[in-house]
Amino acid sequence: MGDEEATSLPYLIPLSDTLVNMTNPQDPKDSKSTIRFSTVPPSSTYTFSHIFLPNTSQSDFFTKTTLPLVKDVLTGQNGLLFTYGVTNSGKTYTVQGGKEEGTAGILPRSLDVIFNSIEGLQVEGRVCSIFIVTKSSWLMRL
Helix, strand or coil: CHHHHHHHCCCEEECCCCEEEEECCEECCEEEEECCCCCCCCEEEEECCCCCCCCCCHHHHHHHHCHHHHHHHHCCCCCCCCCCCCCCCCHHHHHHECCCCCCECHHHHHHHHHHHHHHHHHHCCCCCCCEEECCCCCEEEC
16 A cells, blocks of 8 residues: 555646646655655656646547648658557557547557548549558558
8 A cells, every 4th residue: 555655646747738747756654755766856847749638538639649640641741650658658558449439549540540531532543552561560552
């Protein structure tokens, strides 16, 4: 229970959709002492292009991060989506999604947009070939 206590105290507090305040977590055994992990002040504010809260839906995350990239690819631009993070931070769930309805990740949502756009692009004569390459070196030509 002691370990859970230490991580249950919020030390990252979103201030807006672009700002987050970080305070060093307190040692649960001594409420007066502060665990110092870095040389930054005990409380710091950081700015990001966008902050996604834990309750963000897969749909909202896809719409704000990946859909613009997919649209650019469909207009002939190159695109790359790179995921990075510590183990158990949610990368696989974000990319693949869950099994419940509405929890599809960015990969199935991207493929859905691509497959539903191909016919219209072929009619306009704008699509010659589309290649999809994944980590396992699987190549699909449409």
